[in-house]
Amino acid sequence: VSAPVFQRVALLGLGLIGGSIAAAIRQYGLAESVSAFDRSSVALNKGLSLGLIDEAAESVAQAVTGADLVVIAVPVLAIGEMLRSISAFVSPAAIITDVGSVKAPVIATAREFLPRFLPRIVPGHPIAGSERHGVAAADSELFLRHKLILTPVAETDSDAIERLSAFWEAMGADVVQMSPEHHDAVLAQTSHLPHLLAYALVDTLSQQGDSLEIFDYAAGGLRDFSRIAASDPVMWRDIYQANSGPVLAILDRYTQELLALRTMIKTGQFDALEEVFGRAKFARDHFSKVLSERAEQATLGDDA
Amino acid sequence: VSAPVFQRVALLGLGLIGGSIAAAIRQYGLAESVSAFDRSSVALNKGLSLGLIDEAAESVAQAVTGADLVVIAVPVLAIGEMLRSISAFVSPAAIITDVGSVKAPVIATAREFLPRFLPRIVPGHPIAGSERHGVAAADSELFLRHKLILTPVAETDSDAIERLSAFWEAMGADVVQMSPEHHDAVLAQTSHLPHLLAYALVDTLSQQGDSLEIFDYAAGGLRDFSRIAASDPVMWRDIYQANSGPVLAILDRYTQELLALRTMIKTGQFDALEEVFGRAKFARDHFSKVLSERAEQATLGDDA
Numbered sequence: 001v002s003a004p005v006f007q008r009v010a011l012l013g014l015g016l017i018g019g020s021i022a023a024a025i026r027q028y029g030l031a032e033s034v035s036a037f038d039r040s041s042v043a044l045n046k047g048l049s050l051g052l053i054d055e056a057a058e059s060v061a062q063a064v065t066g067a068d069l070v071v072i073a074v075p076v077l078a079i080g081e082m083l084r085s086i087s088a089f090v091s092p093a094a095i096i097t098d099v100g101s102v103k104a105p106v107i108a109t110a111r112e113f114l115p116r117f118l119p120r121i122v123p124g125h126p127i128a129g130s131e132r133h134g135v136a137a138a139d140s141e142l143f144l145r146h147k148l149i150l151t152p153v154a155e156t157d158s159d160a161i162e163r164l165s166a167f168w169e170a171m172g173a174d175v176v177q178m179s180p181e182h183h184d185a186v187l188a189q190t191s192h193l194p195h196l197l198a199y200a201l202v203d204t205l206s207q208q209g210d211s212l213e214i215f216d217y218a219a220g221g222l223r224d225f226s227r228i229a230a231s232d233p234v235m236w237r238d239i240y241q242a243n244s245g246p247v248l249a250i251l252d253r254y255t256q257e258l259l260a261l262r263t264m265i266k267t268g269q270f271d272a273l274e275e276v277f278g279r280a281k282f283a284r285d286h287f288s289k290v291l292s293e294r295a296e297q298a299t300l301g302d303d304a
Numbered sequence: 305v306s307a308p309v310f311q312r313v314a315l316l317g318l319g320l321i322g323g324s325i326a327a328a329i330r331q332y333g334l335a336e337s338v339s340a341f342d343r344s345s346v347a348l349n350k351g352l353s354l355g356l357i358d359e360a361a362e363s364v365a366q367a368v369t370g371a372d373l374v375v376i377a378v379p380v381l382a383i384g385e386m387l388r389s390i391s392a393f394v395s396p397a398a399i400i401t402d403v404g405s406v407k408a409p410v411i412a413t414a415r416e417f418l419p420r421f422l423p424r425i426v427p428g429h430p431i432a433g434s435e436r437h438g439v440a441a442a443d444s445e446l447f448l449r450h451k452l453i454l455t456p457v458a459e460t461d462s463d464a465i466e467r468l469s470a471f472w473e474a475m476g477a478d479v480v481q482m483s484p485e486h487h488d489a490v491l492a493q494t495s496h497l498p499h500l501l502a503y504a505l506v507d508t509l510s511q512q513g514d515s516l517e518i519f520d521y522a523a524g525g526l527r528d529f530s531r532i533a534a535s536d537p538v539m540w541r542d543i544y545q546a547n548s549g550p551v552l553a554i555l556d557r558y559t560q561e562l563l564a565l566r567t568m569i570k571t572g573q574f575d576a577l578e579e580v581f582g583r584a585k586f587a588r589d590h591f592s593k594v595l596s597e598r599a600e601q602a603t604l605g606d607d608a
Contacts (some may be wrong), residue, residue: 189509194525199584204561206587215591219499224590226530233581241574257508270545277537280503283510284533287519
């Protein structure tokens, strides 16, 4: 599939992700024009002055009217409301997508409030980000060689999936498809749980005696955790609210394992502890190897 | 204090740390000769062929006889036994140190079994490491700009502390002193707890349904954790055994916090959750700033 060129892309939300999509559209020539709406006029003016967008829309209605692709790039709990607010203005032929970190609630809202748009709604999630925030950090290569997960449902048009896949692939992303429920479970495990553990660790340690001293010794292992605890608190609060079920499920399994390790230390079962560490190291090394071989084959495939 | 030159350094254990000390001694000219002992003759031969050591000793006795500095670089649970085994051969004037990750047990052994050596035993811990193992990975710059913690006690000679500090500083380390108990509590918090959390996470996730898929999405936060779960299982088993008290203390505080976050998610207290995240981010950002300013001042100081 060759890269699609959309007539008019409406970007709802112009932060790091929205801005980076705008930058990539420019770089790869994926749209005739890009209109953006954001509650922040500062962000919109920045987008204009950086040459990322053609139009700073004054309303959601203005942005989506005439658009053949609508990308919702707002915080995860605002996606549902945004979907409802565009329904009166968006063309029935437009493809609608989002970039939220949790997918089942988006589908649920679409099914309940916008059933006639359901075939053209293709929820998406780029597994890409940065510690930097806002449109000023926009990067046309943010999605390059990163996973982009689409979570279509039974009703979704295959044509809409194909066009949106080609759009993301043209920006360099590695597009995969899975069900919304599976996406939310996988992300709870690989992203939402690790972030929760990191926040809890940094918060616990910062309440210890000389916490400045503790962070001074962060090279010993804490540093990797503390980096992800610098993420945006509001964004993450919303993620746990939107994905509470899958997060609690994996958190409970994790806590069980942690308590088992505690018992081993407490009761002197150090051989059992070593066995767990060995199993974890084996799994980590095995998966690293398989995935790097796979990446190598993909690269060889590109060359051929 | 100018860099000391030792007549003969005995390295007991020639792995990554022992080998890197040998390499740094060579690079900075810190000893007339270096003798090493290791249970592995492969390691010793490698040390000889890399030109890191002058003598591959056939026994602990051979290595330490005539040495004025003895560095014990064996796994943490083997340090006590090594201390006892050298006592019949080591010169009463020699400075004895180690590089273990837990300090109180080393002091306890010294106090119990080698009381007359106690003034010359200065336990140390370089906060440096690598995912690579063994003498082949020896790096003379491994300690450069890394913390080196010395944990002297009331009986320790101030002359021994000064000479050992100058030795490590000559290798580029940033030497600090604290009590053994304080060291073990700080390391439990900044290193031992994070490693335990990482092992538990990787082990939990590797037992989920399609675990290869889970690791394929590791970019979302899991990657930082999984890197430290690749550490040596035996070394870490020994650390938890040697430092079980401080580890259990901070693990219990951590688990309490994690369960509090669980309750917030379970009962919909998302504002409280955001508050914790904000507090963690504030602490992390604050400490990062203070520490980078401090590092900057230290660099300016070097230039002046």
